[in-house]
Amino acid sequence: xxxVEQHPSTLSVQEGDSAVxxxxxxxxxSNYFPWYKQxxxxxxxxxxxxxxxxxxxxxxxxxxxxxxxxxxFSLHITETQPEDSAVYFCAAILNTGGFKTIFGAGTRLFVKx
Amino acid sequence: DVKVTQSSRxxxxxxxxxxxxxxxxxxxxxxxxWYRQDPGLGLRLIYFSYDxxxxxxxxxxxxxxxxxxxxxxxxxxLESASxxxxxxxxxxxxxxxxxxxxxxxxxxxxxx
Numbered sequence: 001x002x003x004v005e006q007h008p009s010t011l012s013v014q015e016g017d018s019a020v021x022x023x024x025x026x027x028x029x030s031n032y033f034p035w036y037k038q039x040x041x042x043x044x045x046x047x048x049x050x051x052x053x054x055x056x057x058x059x060x061x062x063x064x065x066x067x068x069x070x071x072x073f074s075l076h077i078t079e080t081q082p083e084d085s086a087v088y089f090c091a092a093i094l095n096t097g098g099f100k101t102i103f104g105a106g107t108r109l110f111v112k113x
Numbered sequence: 114d115v116k117v118t119q120s121s122r123x124x125x126x127x128x129x130x131x132x133x134x135x136x137x138x139x140x141x142x143x144x145x146x147w148y149r150q151d152p153g154l155g156l157r158l159i160y161f162s163y164d165x166x167x168x169x170x171x172x173x174x175x176x177x178x179x180x181x182x183x184x185x186x187x188x189x190x191l192e193s194a195s196x197x198x199x200x201x202x203x204x205x206x207x208x209x210x211x212x213x214x215x216x217x218x219x220x221x222x223x224x225x
Contacts, residue, residue, distance in 0.1 A: 009153065032212050043117070043203055043216030044156070089155060093212050101214065105155040 002027040004092050006104025013080050014112050021107045023090035024072040030092040033073050034101075035064060038087040047088075048075070080111045116140070117217035119204055125223045132191040134220050136204030143209045145187035147171075147179060150201040150219070159202075162187055163209065194224045 003026040013019050025033075031052040036044035050057045050064045050073065057064050061080075066073040077084055090104040120135035138145065144163050148156040148171075158171030160179040168179050176198060180188045187206075191198055201221050205214040 004155075006155070034212065036216075041218065043205070043218050045216065046213050049212070100158070101212075103156040105153055 002030055002092055002094060002100075002102040004090060004102045004104045006090050006107060008107060009105065010108045010110075012110040012112065015080060015082060017080055019077040019080050019084070019109055019111075021075045021088055021090065021109075022072060023074070023092075023104050024070075025092040025102075026071070027092070027094060028068075028071060030094050030102075032093040033064070033066060034091050034093070035062075035075050036089045036091065036103075038089065038106075040086075044087075044089055077109075080109075082111050082113050085109055085111045117204055117206055117215050119202075119217040119220050121220050122218065123221050123223075125225065126191075126194050127225055128195060130191075130194050130224075132194050132222065132224075134189040134191075134202055134204075134222070136187045136189070136217055137185050138187075138204075138206040138215070139185065140206060140208075140215065141184065142206035142211075142215075143184070144207045144211070145181065146205040146207075146214065147177075147187065147189045148203040148205065149173065150203055156203065159189065194222075196224050198222065199224045 006023045034049040037047045038044040063076045088107045091101050117138045146161045147159040162168045162181040178190045203219045204217040207214045
């Protein structure tokens with residue numbers, strides 16, 4: 001079955017710097033890759049996603065890249081702010097009905113002011 | 114606005130007790146999910162349901178059962194709680210075939 005590995009598990013950056021979180025997946029048939037942000041005391045919330053027919057997607061300060069050949073995808077946050085501090089999860093979905101989402105283990109991001 | 118609510122934010126139970134975790138969504142979503150979140154392990158799927166009275170096992174169903182009597186409500190049941198079920202439990206919902214899942218705030222369960 002699908003397996004998603006996420007690195008690093010913890011990331012600390014200075015405010016204003018960039019942060020990069022990387023994930024690899026095992027099933028080449030996976031075709032949808034969402035990223036979720038979980039703030040303290042809340043459930044995960046979708047922040048950006050990318051489909052397998054796209055190499056890059058950007059939304060203001062966050063961007064996601066996908067390399068299908070290498071089976072890895074990354075989240076990039078530029079000009080980090082303290083409110084970016086959270087746990088980030090990558091995920092991979094094999095869209096055979098949208099039921100099975102495989103999540104990475106999560107990255108705890110600290111943005112120091 | 115999409116909303117998923119869970120009946121308790123924190124719960125303390127004793128080993129052997131039967132535990133009910135309730136989840137309600139107001140988006141008229143067909144799909145509902147129960148996950149368990151543990152440090153270093155991410156989110157692991159316990160059970161999901163794609164319709165009323167329908168349920169499917171996820172990756173870690175042992176020791177759990179579920180009930181979906183109404184579309185908006187999905188209950189997770191720990192038949193006989195054990196200390197290794199101490200965890201954060203997250204409920205989510207989505208549209209049929211929808212890839213985006215909407216999560217509740219979670220229930221942190223401690224089993225003594």
